[in-house]
Amino acid sequence: MASDITNITGGDDLFNRYKMPRIVAKVEGRGNGIKTRIVNCGQVAKALHRPPSYVCKFFGCELGAQTKIEEKSDVYIVNGAHEQQVLMEVLQKFIKMFVLCANCNLPETDLQVDKKGNIKQVCAACGHSELVNMAHKLCTFIQNHPPEGKSTSKKEARKKKKEEVDVIKKSSRSRKKKTEDDTQSKRSSRSNQTSSQDSNEEEVEENGVENDSLETNVLPPGGLGNANLDELAENAAKSLVISSTNSPKQSKPGKNEGDDHLQWSADTSKEAVKARQAEAAAAAKVLEGLTESKKKKGTVPVENDRKEDPIASLREFSTNHSVPVIAEKVLEWFPSNESSLADQTEQVLRSLLRSEDVKAKGLESKVQMIAGVIRALAASGGNSQVPVEIQWKMCNYTEELCANLAKVPVAVLLKVLYDEDVVEEDIILKWYYTESKTKSGKLARTNASALIEWLENAESESDSSA
Structure with a gap:
């Protein structure tokens, strides 16, 4: 029936x-046990996008009566006998306080409880956000029973921090294991190379061949320091000619025999083996000398490419x-054994929070991301919370922005x-009341005056309530 439906925002507009739906109340019992059952409390709450327990509890707070809430069995009872008209008036008050947006007057809002217990009403239609009347008794019930998926309680914040720390620790362990494996493989390859070189030298000495005399055929006087590519190539070619001349001659093919009839084979005589070993040793030293000269000249990159511009790379x-x-x-590019937590924090701030970021949209989400990164960096160093000197650094960084x-x-x-629990209230207040002689420092404190006023008012209110 049309009379059973009413407008949430009030009025008689049919469109x-x-x-x-209107409240359907049923009075049960008699005497001291009389009570009013809200039959369709779940349907009303669903239309308002609020939990049914909030509606029933609000009735109890406004009417001064006890309530019984059983969400699984859909039972919502308010002690005492209450007429439908009275319940509808109380419901309209609930809608005005906890449903309608104060800016656009539309019921497109969600309740959010932050970790400090503040209850915000965020409008999905116009984006307006403000605190509800925290003096109402229902706020205590909402803090203890926050809406599903809207809570950012301390328990959930600790869980989120723990997940971030676990990811960092896991990545650190895998990176450490990979480094150890690489070091072990390098050591084994070096030992194998050394053993092979020792065996080659012993074999050459047994056959009466001196490596020094062969190397002088390749390396010019003065060693690798005075060598250039042309001289090394020429000497290497001469050594190859000498070795091929000293090796036994192979039979030449006949005049009528083509390439298919050629029989190729490796010379296994002692002289040929000694010559090949000497050539390999000399070539290895030549390559080693060229690599060292390139490193001295700066042609071989030693550092990672990110070192050229780490701020742009991280951004x-x-x-x-x-x-x-x-x-x-950040831990990979600026490891803890080379950079302190303060250096890592400075790299993060200078990379991710610059003047153009301050003027751009989405500043709060950007700062939340930076706070999460700094919190994870502090946790990777074994800190349960961000150290005080890092908190001061972040406060002072606002002066650089100004x-x-x-x-x-x-x-x-x-x-x-x-x-985000990255900077504590005491640090903010100490930074604000620390006199600054620079123009940017004074400007930063002027721009932060609204937050200081809010912190001091919140502290005085908590003291008075206690």
């Missing part, structure tokens, strides 16, 4: 698309990777870092 890498992967890459840009939302930056 309003936001509808809900490009962060565009399409998650927080744990970015932290792993040196290049006047309108830096320092309050927003520090608020996100505060919410």
Whole structure:
């Protein structure tokens, strides 16, 4: 029936698309055991996009009565006898306080409980976000029973941190194991190479061949330091001619025999074997000398390409990777044995948070990502929380941003870092009240005044309530 449906936003507009069923109440019992059962509480709550327990509990808070909530059996009871008209008036008050957006007056909102217990009402229609009236008794119930998928409680935050730390530790172990395997393989290859060279030298000495006399045919006077490519090539060619001359001559094919009748074979005489061994040893030394000369001239890259511009490399890498992967890459490029946590933090800040990022959209999500990376870096070093000196570094970095840009939302930056448990309240207040003699430092503190006022008011309110 049409009379059983009403507008959520109120009024008699028949074409309003936001509808809900009217409350259906049933009074049961008598005497001291009289109670009112909300028959369709689940349907009403579904139309409002709120848990049914919130609606029933709000009735109990407003009417001063106890409630009984059994979500599995769909039982919602308010003690006492209450008429439908009274319940509808109370429901309209609930809608105004916890459903409708204060900006656009539409019921397109979601309730979110942050880790500090603040309940925010975020509108999906206009994007407006604000705190609900935290003085109402229902807020305590919502804090203890947050909406599904909307909570960012401390327990979930600790779970998220633990997952990030586990990923970092796992990657560190795999990287360490890979390094050990590479070192072991290099050692084994070097030992094999040394043993083969020793056996070759013994065989040459037994046959009465001196390596020094053969090497002088390849290396010019003065050693590799005075050698150039033309001289090395010429001497190597001469040594090949000498070795081929000393080797036994092979029979020439007949005049009428073609290439198919040629019989190729390796000369296995002692002289040929000694010559080939000497040529291999000389060639190895030539190649080794060329490689060392190229390294001295700078033609062989020793460092990773990212060292040329680590800030640009890390900035490009962060565009399409998650927080744990970015932290792993920072540890790979700036290992702990070479860079301290302060150096790693500075690289992250200078790479991912620059003046153009401050002016761009999505600043809060960008800072949240940076906070996650720094938190993961601190955890990889065995820190349960971000060290104090790193917190100071992040506060001081806002002054560098203000040196290049006047309108830096320092309050927003520090608020996100505060919410992400990266910078503590005491550090923010100490930094703010530390006098700065630079223009950028004074500007940064001026831009952070709104956050300081909020922190001090919140602290005074908690003290008064206690």
